[in-house]
Amino acid sequence: MERISALMDGELEGGDAAAEIKRLGTSNDHVQTWAMYHLIGDALRGDPGGGVATSLAMRERLAAEPTILAPRRSPLVRKARLYALSAAASVAGVAVVGWLAYMNQPGGFDGTGPSMAGGGAQSAALALDESMVREYLLAHQQHSPSSSVQGVATYIRTVGMREGGTAR
Amino acid sequence: MGDREIDQQLVERAQRGDKRAFEMLVVKYQRKLGRLLSRFIRDAGEVEDVTQEAFIKAYRALPSFRGESAFYTWLYRIGINTAKNYLVAMGRRAPTTTEFDSEEAENFDDGDQLRDVNTPEAELMSKQIATTVNETMQALPEELRTAITLREIEGLSYEDIATIMNCPIGTVRSRIFRARETIAERLRPLLGTSKDKRW
Numbered sequence: 001m002e003r004i005s006a007l008m009d010g011e012l013e014g015g016d017a018a019a020e021i022k023r024l025g026t027s028n029d030h031v032q033t034w035a036m037y038h039l040i041g042d043a044l045r046g047d048p049g050g051g052v053a054t055s056l057a058m059r060e061r062l063a064a065e066p067t068i069l070a071p072r073r074s075p076l077v078r079k080a081r082l083y084a085l086s087a088a089a090s091v092a093g094v095a096v097v098g099w100l101a102y103m104n105q106p107g108g109f110d111g112t113g114p115s116m117a118g119g120g121a122q123s124a125a126l127a128l129d130e131s132m133v134r135e136y137l138l139a140h141q142q143h144s145p146s147s148s149v150q151g152v153a154t155y156i157r158t159v160g161m162r163e164g165g166t167a168r
Numbered sequence: 169m170g171d172r173e174i175d176q177q178l179v180e181r182a183q184r185g186d187k188r189a190f191e192m193l194v195v196k197y198q199r200k201l202g203r204l205l206s207r208f209i210r211d212a213g214e215v216e217d218v219t220q221e222a223f224i225k226a227y228r229a230l231p232s233f234r235g236e237s238a239f240y241t242w243l244y245r246i247g248i249n250t251a252k253n254y255l256v257a258m259g260r261r262a263p264t265t266t267e268f269d270s271e272e273a274e275n276f277d278d279g280d281q282l283r284d285v286n287t288p289e290a291e292l293m294s295k296q297i298a299t300t301v302n303e304t305m306q307a308l309p310e311e312l313r314t315a316i317t318l319r320e321i322e323g324l325s326y327e328d329i330a331t332i333m334n335c336p337i338g339t340v341r342s343r344i345f346r347a348r349e350t351i352a353e354r355l356r357p358l359l360g361t362s363k364d365k366r367w
Contacts, residue, residue, distance in 0.1 A: 034192055
C-alpha cells in the first residue's frame with residue numbers, strides 16, 4: 001500500500017509506477033485504497049465526502065458499459081511517422097538550398113545570365129562587360145582584403161596592360 | 169512519473185479494456201470536476217448527474233483520446249459540453265465559452281468561493297468525514313502530521329519535504345503512508361467499508 005501512496009503523489013519512478021498501475025488493476029482492494037487516499041487528500045484540502053456517492057453510482061454505470069477495446073497505437077508506427085517527417089524536412093531543406101544556389105548562378109532561372117547558345121552580338125557584349133570588370137578590379141585591387149601581403153597592399157603599385165601596349 | 173504520465177498510463181489501460189483503470193481516474197477527478205460544474209449548475213443532485221454523465225461520455229470516447237492534451241483537460245471539455253447540453257435541454261441559459269475557459273482546467277483549485285455540491289445526506293457524510301479526519305490528524309505523531317500536511321496541503325514534493333524535515337526521502341514516503349493509513353483506519357467504519365468490503 002505504501003507504493004500506492006507514493007504513486008498518487010507522483011513519487012514512483014517510470015518502471016515502478018507502470019508496474020504499480022498494472023498491479024492496481026488486478027485488485028479491488030487496491031482501487032479502494034487509491035479511492036480512500038484521494039478522499040483523505042480532498043478532506044484535508046477542505047472538500048470531504050462529495051465523491052463517495054459518485055464512486056458507487058459510477059461503478060454500477062461503468063459495469064453496465066461495454067468494455068472498450070481501442071486499437072493500440074504501435075510505437076513503431078509512431079517512430080516511422082517521426083522519421084518520415086524528419087526525412088521530408090531534410091529533403092525540403094536541401095531543395096531550398098539547391099534552388100537558392102541555382103538562382104544565384106549566372107544563367108540561373110531568372111534569365112539574366114548569358115545563354116550558352118547565345119548569338120554573336122550577345123557574346124560581344126559579354127566580352128565588353130568582362131574587359132570593364134577586369135579594369136575595375138585592377139584599379140581597386142589595393143582595397144581588396146584578399147591580398148596575401150597584408151598591410152602593405154596600399155603601397156604596391158598595380159600595373160596592367162591595355163590593348164595598344166601602354167602601361168598604366 | 170508525474171501526474172500526466174500516470175493518467176496517460178491509466179487511460180491506455182482503460183483503452184485496452186481495464187475498467188478499474190478508468191475507475192481510478194473517476195476517483196481522482198470526480199470531486200474536482202463536480203465542483204467545477206457546480207459553478208454553472210446550482211442543484212447538487214443535477215451536478216452529480218452531469219458529472220456522472222460526463223464520465224460515461226469520456227469512457228465511451230476513450231478510443232479517440234490520443235494523449236495530445238492532459239486527460240483532465242480533455243475530461244473538462246467533455247464536462248463543459250455535457251453541462252451545456254443539459255442546461256439547453258432544461259431550457260436554461262447555457263454558459264458562454266468565455267465563462268468556461270479551458271485554460272482553467274489545469275490550474276483550477278478548489279476554493280472557498282465555490283458552492284458546496286453535496287446533497288443533505290452527502291453533506292452530513294462530508295461533515296463526519298471532515299471531523300474524523302481532523303480529529304485523527306490532531307492525534308497523529310508530530311512527524312506524521314507535518315509530513316502529510318506538507319504533501320497534501322502545501323503540495324510539496326518528497327524531496328522538498330525531506331529537506332524541510334531533515335530526513336531521508338524514504339522516511340518521508342513512509343511517514344506520509346503511515347499518516348494516510350492511520351486516517352483510513354478511522355474512516356473505514358464511517359464509510360461502511362473494511363479492507364474486505366467494497367465501496
